[in-house]
Amino acid sequence: MSAAVQFKAPRIEAALIDLDGTMVDTADDFAAGLNGMLAQLDAEETTREEVMGYVGKGSEHLIRSVLAPRFHADHVEARFDEALALYQDEYAKINGRHTRLYPDVEAGLSALRDAGVKLACVTNKPYRFAVELLEQYGLAQYFEAVLGGDSLPKKKPDPLPMLTACERLGVAPQAAVAIGDSENDALAGRAAGMATLTVPYGYNHGQPVQKIESDGIVASLLEAAKAIAAHNLLT
Numbered sequence: 001m002s003a004a005v006q007f008k009a010p011r012i013e014a015a016l017i018d019l020d021g022t023m024v025d026t027a028d029d030f031a032a033g034l035n036g037m038l039a040q041l042d043a044e045e046t047t048r049e050e051v052m053g054y055v056g057k058g059s060e061h062l063i064r065s066v067l068a069p070r071f072h073a074d075h076v077e078a079r080f081d082e083a084l085a086l087y088q089d090e091y092a093k094i095n096g097r098h099t100r101l102y103p104d105v106e107a108g109l110s111a112l113r114d115a116g117v118k119l120a121c122v123t124n125k126p127y128r129f130a131v132e133l134l135e136q137y138g139l140a141q142y143f144e145a146v147l148g149g150d151s152l153p154k155k156k157p158d159p160l161p162m163l164t165a166c167e168r169l170g171v172a173p174q175a176a177v178a179i180g181d182s183e184n185d186a187l188a189g190r191a192a193g194m195a196t197l198t199v200p201y202g203y204n205h206g207q208p209v210q211k212i213e214s215d216g217i218v219a220s221l222l223e224a225a226k227a228i229a230a231h232n233l234l235t
Contacts, residue, residue, distance in 0.1 A: 006216065007195045012231060013116075014117060014120065014165075015118075015177050015228065016119075016162055016194070017179045018181060018182070020202075021182065021202025022179065022181045022185075024101055029096065030062065032094050033091035034051065034087060037083055044070055050066070051066070053206035054205070055205075057184060059087065092129070095129050096136040101137055102201060104220035105139070108221025111225035112228065115225065115228065117228060120165040123149065124148075127150055144168070145168040147164060151164075157188045161188065163192050173192045174193055177197055177228065178192070178196045179199070179218075179224055181199050183205065183211070196213075199219070199220065
């Protein structure tokens with residue numbers, strides 16, 4: 001069930017959509033990649049539950065978060081570059097293997113596109129992994145732009161990725177909505193001056209989605225498409 005959505009913005013012309021935890025459940029991929037890395041560092045394995053608390057702030061944050069309880073602080077920094085390289089190699093081998101698409105994602109993207117809403121995928125996941133995943137699931141066709149965590153000097157929650165996506169779509173930020181599962185998505189969207197919607201089934205750094213300040217919680221991307229269409233009919 002979706003919470004009531006009330007946009008203060010004019011007509012919504014673009015949707016900037018997060019990837020991990022919003023379109024695809026990749027927690028098991030993250031855990032598998034990290035465990036491949038940890039095995040080579042002779043460290044204790046991680047779990048899906050631990051990883052879900054760390055997802056959403058980019059690979060560097062993910063690696064540091066997993067290393068922190070396993071190594072002394074000085075050791076974490078000393079081995080960080082090695083760990084990151086190992087993780088990226090491991091993740092490249094399994095990207096998408098343990099992933100599942102959330103319900104109504106493609107239906108939602110299709111509805112948004114059919115309604116004339118331009119789409120961008122804005123994620124903190126490295127660009128090459130994001131594009132591979134979108135292509136695996138047949139979702140790449142829906143997006144006019146894809147921005148990864150390494151596409152720009154700053155990641156979400158900084159507004160730069162959102163502003164850049166709007167620029168590439170040719171849409172003013174005030175006519176766009178950011179859709180994601182975490183506080184990072186809402187913070188980046190609000191800082192960019194756009195509307196924000198939150199889905200309740202993702203990760204959100206292990207925190208309840210109700211704590212996120214957004215313009216509404218939508219049960220799925222299809223429900224987001226319906227809320228946007230309803231708003232646009234009134235403008």
